[in-house]
Amino acid sequence: MPVLMSNTNAAIAEEKIYVLGCLDDLKTVIVLFNTTKNVWEPEILKPDIELHDERRSFDFLNQRVVMANKMYMREFSQTYVYDPKENIWRPDDMLRSIKLRSACVIDDMLYYYPDDYFYDVKYIKTYDLKRRCLGVVKGLKKLFSRMKKLQFEHTADYGGNLALFYSKGINYRRGRDVKCSMEHWCVEISLERRQGGEIWGKVEYCGQVLVGHRVVLNCLNVMV
Known part of the structure; x- marks a missing residue:
């Protein structure tokens, strides 16, 4: 990597990996890795956005998604979109209310939980980039009715x-002591876009994937 950065995060667009991070003075910069040439680009991009403390930088850099080869990043009450081709940042008012920390994009459709706390989730919300409208994934009421008081x-x-990850606390006895642990579960949902633009989901799998005192920080989709 060309420079030393903290609070790094990355996104892929236009066959390049864009790595965002903070320098020692907490200024945000972007460095590029060219996947075609398998080298780091020498240019260091400096966004026209000032982030003045580490807490804000961490929150900003960990709320990002890529849609239509553009990066969307949220800082508290404002969301910014970055166009790699033009190296231009601009605010996006339509996404101001959306929490991007645990969101994902499938076929340029954004899927996300409705709030920050992720307890008692009753639906998954959507944002259609082309139509610039909000919606929900239909057909999942039965699933969420069985998952009350779980942390998504x-x-x-x-x-x-669409894969959803959630956890629940469990108690177990070891000798005379009662221990606490966590179960981490995954739900796989197939998606169907119907006439009128509605998104319907169908549960294909639901099962436990991890047990123990672990925290799932992020999820990556990889091909092996």
């Missing part, structure tokens, strides 16, 4: 299907 953590693109 992340969404992910799983080969075109």
Whole structure:
């Protein structure tokens, strides 16, 4: 990497990996890795956005998604869109109310939980980039009615299907002591776009994937 950065995060667009991070003076910069040439680009991009403290920088850099080869990043009450071709940042008022920390994009449709706390989730919300309108994934009422008081953590693109990750606390006895642990579960949902633009979901899988005192920080879709 050309420069030393903290609070890094990355997104892929136009066959390049854009790595965002903070320098020692907490200024935000972007460096590019060219996946075609397999080299780092020498240019260091400096966005026209001032982030003055580490807490804001961390929140900003960890709320980002890529849609239509543009990066959308949220800082508290404002969302910015970055166009790599033009190297231009601008605010996007339509996405101001959307929490991007645990969102994912499938076929340029944004999927996300309705609030910050992710407890008692009753639906998954959507944002259609082309139509610039909000919606919900239909057909999942039965699923969420069985999942009350669970903590939903992340969404992910799983080969075109929507993956939801959630956890629940469990107590177990070891000798005379009662111990606490966490179960981490995954739900795979196939998606269907119907006439009128409605998105319908169907549960294809639901199962436990991890047990223990672990925290799922992020989810990545990889091909092996």
